[in-house]
Amino acid sequence: MFTGGALIFLLVIGLTVLTIILPQERRRWLAQQNVVIAGGIVFPVAVLSLLLGYGFFVTRGHVGAEEPTLRIEVIGEQWWWRVRYLDESGGVRFATANEIRVPAGEPVEFILKSADVIHSFWVPSLAGKLDMVPGKVNTYTFSADKPGVYRGQCAEYCGAQHALMAFYLVAMEPGSFDAWAAGQADPAWDRVAAELKYGRDLFIANGCGACHTVRGTPATGDLGPDLTHVGGRLSIGAGTLPTNIGTLAGWISSTQHVKPGVSMPSFGNLESRDLRAIAAYLESLE
Amino acid sequence: MVAFSHLSLASQERDRPRFQLLQLLRGKGIERPRRSTVGLHHWQLSVAGSIGLGTRRAEYPFGQVPAPDTGDCLANGTAGKPLLFAATRSRISSAVHSLFGFCNVYVLLMPIVLAACNDADAPEEQRVLEGDAEAGRAAIAEVECGVCHRIPGVAGANGIVGPPLDSFGRRQLIAGVLPNRPGVLVRWVSDAPSLVPNTGMPQMPLDKKQARDVAAYLYTLR
Ligand SMILES: [Cu+2]
Numbered sequence: 001m002f003t004g005g006a007l008i009f010l011l012v013i014g015l016t017v018l019t020i021i022l023p024q025e026r027r028r029w030l031a032q033q034n035v036v037i038a039g040g041i042v043f044p045v046a047v048l049s050l051l052l053g054y055g056f057f058v059t060r061g062h063v064g065a066e067e068p069t070l071r072i073e074v075i076g077e078q079w080w081w082r083v084r085y086l087d088e089s090g091g092v093r094f095a096t097a098n099e100i101r102v103p104a105g106e107p108v109e110f111i112l113k114s115a116d117v118i119h120s121f122w123v124p125s126l127a128g129k130l131d132m133v134p135g136k137v138n139t140y141t142f143s144a145d146k147p148g149v150y151r152g153q154c155a156e157y158c159g160a161q162h163a164l165m166a167f168y169l170v171a172m173e174p175g176s177f178d179a180w181a182a183g184q185a186d187p188a189w190d191r192v193a194a195e196l197k198y199g200r201d202l203f204i205a206n207g208c209g210a211c212h213t214v215r216g217t218p219a220t221g222d223l224g225p226d227l228t229h230v231g232g233r234l235s236i237g238a239g240t241l242p243t244n245i246g247t248l249a250g251w252i253s254s255t256q257h258v259k260p261g262v263s264m265p266s267f268g269n270l271e272s273r274d275l276r277a278i279a280a281y282l283e284s285l286e
Numbered sequence: 287m288v289a290f291s292h293l294s295l296a297s298q299e300r301d302r303p304r305f306q307l308l309q310l311l312r313g314k315g316i317e318r319p320r321r322s323t324v325g326l327h328h329w330q331l332s333v334a335g336s337i338g339l340g341t342r343r344a345e346y347p348f349g350q351v352p353a354p355d356t357g358d359c360l361a362n363g364t365a366g367k368p369l370l371f372a373a374t375r376s377r378i379s380s381a382v383h384s385l386f387g388f389c390n391v392y393v394l395l396m397p398i399v400l401a402a403c404n405d406a407d408a409p410e411e412q413r414v415l416e417g418d419a420e421a422g423r424a425a426i427a428e429v430e431c432g433v434c435h436r437i438p439g440v441a442g443a444n445g446i447v448g449p450p451l452d453s454f455g456r457r458q459l460i461a462g463v464l465p466n467r468p469g470v471l472v473r474w475v476s477d478a479p480s481l482v483p484n485t486g487m488p489q490m491p492l493d494k495k496q497a498r499d500v501a502a503y504l505y506t507l508r
Contacts, residue, residue, distance in 0.1 A: 241430050242430060245488045246429060246487075249434070249447070249488050250430070250433030250434040251433065253447045253486075254434075254445065254446050257445070272484055272485055280488070
């Protein structure tokens with residue numbers, strides 16, 4: 001492959017040099033019709049067709065050959081990732097956002113969609129980019145061989161905060177993955193300790209539930225990320241900040257400063273204690 | 287914040303010589319001074335001198351020594367200080383402290399006079415931190431204090447929820463309420479609500495060592 005490419009490269013460069021250094025009479029043959037047809041049309045068509053066939057052969061493993069053990073739908077939104085784990089029948093088992101956990105070593109099918117503009121799904125260490133095109137569904141299957149945390153990034157410019165549209169793909173040992181998935185499917189409600197209930201009430205009272213879902217509470221909004229287990233995720237703001245009570249409070253109070261243009265307003269109106277209470281509540285949602 | 291990582295390189299570049307020097311000094315067995323009174327401001331010295339409080343010392347951290355160009359008592363080459371103090375850290379008689387009145391007049395003699403103001407006998411929690419400023423900066427970046435504060439030297443730290451921490455080393459009151467002393471600050475950075483229940487700053491996930499490191503870094507902000 002490399003040798004072929006190098007040979008063609010040298011040939012083209014060589015011909016170019018010849019046309020520059022040879023006197024007019026001796027380079028005239030290069031302008032003959034037959035030479036142009038052979039070198040300009042026949043040769044590229046032949047080489048590229050061969051390469052296409054070879055490409056299909058090499059990537060056959062990615063297109064459906066492996067039967068996926070898990071199917072995850074990822075929807076690009078400006079500027080975050082909606083993530084849905086599907087069950088066998090294609091129904092939604094549970095939703096999360098900005099973090100994708102998979103069992104290591106098992107093929108996972110990614111079903112990629114967009115809610116607005118074109119995004120591109122990319123986990124550089126694991127697989128190539130695949131665009132998320134509005135009105136179209138792109139799928140591909142790959143696996144993470146070793147457990148670990150892999151950073152993903154939107155790879156198609158999608159607006160002001162494109163650079164802050166990242167995510168983490170966490171490959172877990174299959175056993176701990178199952179436990180994690182079972183926990184994600186649970187609602188948040190009954191695991192909230194009494195002192196955090198104040199924060200939960202404020203979360204509802206301030207209308208966060210109009211855009212966010214916290215399963216098991218009256219918050220059922222669909223415009224922003226599902227926050228049912230936000231405290232257990234590595235980052236908030238789509239890979240922008242690590243998750244801790246401080247970043248949560250800072251995000252809520254100054255959203256438009258941290259990530260200008262997102263559809264969440266800054267809740268600078270919250271009083272200090274209330275801000276801390278909401279952040280503590282969200283942090284507790286593991 | 288992630289997007290600003292190139293800034294981080296730039297600022298690390300800028301501060302490197304300083305930390306390298308500190309490390310060098312440490313490697314030579316020269317430690318930072320434990321505690322000094324040299325942070326006293328000029329007006330404080332005047333007051334102390336004129337009302338005869340020469341032996342009263344404020345517990346200022348190492349990093350808080352004011353710079354000469356502001357009319358304060360001692361030159362503030364961050365890199366130079368450890369040397370100066372290390373050389374003069376011996377125990378000091380209280381007689382020397384009464385030189386405070388003197389300080390007021392002979393500002394230019396301060397390096398000598400103030401060298402005598404060190405005190406290793408302070409209660410533990412009021413001593414100068416044993417924090418590592420460079421590690422503190424890393425901790426600040428890791429927990430992202432910068433989401434709420436503007437913090438010089440920390441990449442992407444440009445928050446607007448809390449006050450900017452520029453020149454925090456000179457701040458007199460923490461949160462406008464508590465004296466800016468090492469012991470208080472160490473507790474503040476990890477558990478502000480326990481000190482000021484009404485504060486907007488949450489408990490931060492820093493362990494004891496990290497809290498000391500963070501405080502040490504904040505005191506380098508002059
Ligand atoms: Cu994008």
